Amino acid sequence: MIIAGRNLKVYFPVKGVRGASVRAVDDVDVEVEEGEIVGLVGESGSGKTTLGRALIRLIEPTAGEILFEIPDHDLERYDEARERGDVETMKLISSKYSALRLKGKALKEFRRKVGIVFQDPLLLTGPQAEDS
DSSP: OOEEEEEEEEEEEOTTSTTOEEEEEEEEEEEEOTTOOOOOOOOTTSSHHHHHHHHTTSSOOSEEEEEESOOHHHHHHHHHHHHHTOHHHHHHHHHHHBGGGOOHHHHHHHHHHHOOOOSSOOOOOTHHHHHO
16 A cells, blocks of 8 residues: 555644634545555535645644555554554554654655645646647
């Protein structure tokens, strides 16, 4: 599995309202195999872009785990441990495959390998568009 998100949550604080937050992404699991192309479809404001940004760590998830280049058997072990509430096994597997620990060059390489394209990724106008 190139990337697997587990229990992903992204909450944004509401300005001016102490303790209030907007749940942009709430408890999402997602898996993408190497070479697979995935499209997210949903209404405006449903969290598609926020989920994509969290998966490649352009924003940090409020909670959850992002596992990178995890073999299927270890992902199965992680999911079984999660069902049992076996936090120690989950931590052990996360320590090997967590994308949340990546920094610097390793984070850039991760983003390159995952390769998310957002809605309207590039709008060409002017001379550049005419040269295309």
